[in-house]
Amino acid sequence: MTTTLITGANKGLGFETARRLVAAGHTVYVGSRDAGRGRRAAEKLGARMVLIDVTDDASVAAAAKTIEADGGLDVLVNNAGIEGRTQEGAVIGAADLTAGMMRTIFETNVFGIVRVTHAFLPLLRRSAAPVIVNLSSGLGSMARVTAEGTPTYAYPGVAYPASKVAVNMLTVQYAKAFPGMRINAVEPGYTATDLNGNTGTQTVEEGAEIIVRMARVSPDGPTGGYFDAAGTLPW
Ligand SMILES: NC(=O)c1ccc[n+]([C@@H]2O[C@H](COP(=O)([O-])OP(=O)(O)OC[C@H]3O[C@@H](n4cnc5c(N)ncnc54)[C@H](OP(=O)(O)O)[C@@H]3O)[C@@H](O)[C@H]2O)c1
Numbered sequence: 001m002t003t004t005l006i007t008g009a010n011k012g013l014g015f016e017t018a019r020r021l022v023a024a025g026h027t028v029y030v031g032s033r034d035a036g037r038g039r040r041a042a043e044k045l046g047a048r049m050v051l052i053d054v055t056d057d058a059s060v061a062a063a064a065k066t067i068e069a070d071g072g073l074d075v076l077v078n079n080a081g082i083e084g085r086t087q088e089g090a091v092i093g094a095a096d097l098t099a100g101m102m103r104t105i106f107e108t109n110v111f112g113i114v115r116v117t118h119a120f121l122p123l124l125r126r127s128a129a130p131v132i133v134n135l136s137s138g139l140g141s142m143a144r145v146t147a148e149g150t151p152t153y154a155y156p157g158v159a160y161p162a163s164k165v166a167v168n169m170l171t172v173q174y175a176k177a178f179p180g181m182r183i184n185a186v187e188p189g190y191t192a193t194d195l196n197g198n199t200g201t202q203t204v205e206e207g208a209e210i211i212v213r214m215a216r217v218s219p220d221g222p223t224g225g226y227f228d229a230a231g232t233l234p235w
Helices: 012-023 034-046 058-072 101-107 111-125 161-175 204-213
Strands: 003-006 028-030 048-051 077-078 131-135 182-186 226-228
Touching: 003 012, 003 058, 012 028, 012 034, 012 204, 028 034, 028 182, 034 048, 048 058, 058 111, 077 111, 077 204, 101 111, 101 161, 111 182, 131 161, 131 204, 161 182, 182 204, 204 226
Parallel strands: 003 028, 003 077, 028 048, 077 131, 131 182, 182 226
Antiparallel strands: none
């Protein structure tokens, strides 16, 4: 059984993924940027809690030190993410997007993954079967975003899809650099969580399916891929 860290696991897809991995007998760290929210989630799940804000170098370094001291890590699920909406809850379209908004979204969704992956690489390298799962989105598929007549084409946001394209590229390049690890990007599907004001059409149980599958991928499983529950996605 493996030891897994899921960033942003105090709610939503991360929480459900943690629940399923705990149920399967894995040791799971619920990563949370808020101690109270994280503790409550971990208690509900029978999981461990680690404080981790993916935008903060010191917080990420401290989390890596704690998990290293506790025995190390096999599976990293880079799940923490934000969509970035206006105060009224609207998606930020091209006309309103500023560099500052773009930076905020990339700080969590992209630089967060780089920061956490870099900090945990020494631990993962010591694992017999290291795995990284990066939370992408169908909105990170250039093929889908340009497929006229689809809901993905109609999505007006700019920063969030751009951040997930970057997540896909990180996945491919990390996978090539670390052939001994299984590193994949996943699209959970449009899932009702706080990220989208609970407008998603899937349940978290459905959304977590591919995350759990890729977190449990075997050493001879795929790497450098982009998957949803139905199979491979076009880049
Ligand atoms: N829901 C969908 O339809 C959908 C579709 C495709 C991809 N995804 C991706 O799935 C992942 C999970 O999203 P979700 O839908 O489960 O959203 P969610 O319910 O809003 O959960 C997001 C989690 O990320 C955490 N987080 C945000 N910023 C963080 C930071 N700086 N440091 C640490 N944790 C942070 C949040 O913590 P707080 O509680 O402290 O805010 C929360 O635990 C995201 O990467 C998202 O892009 C979601």
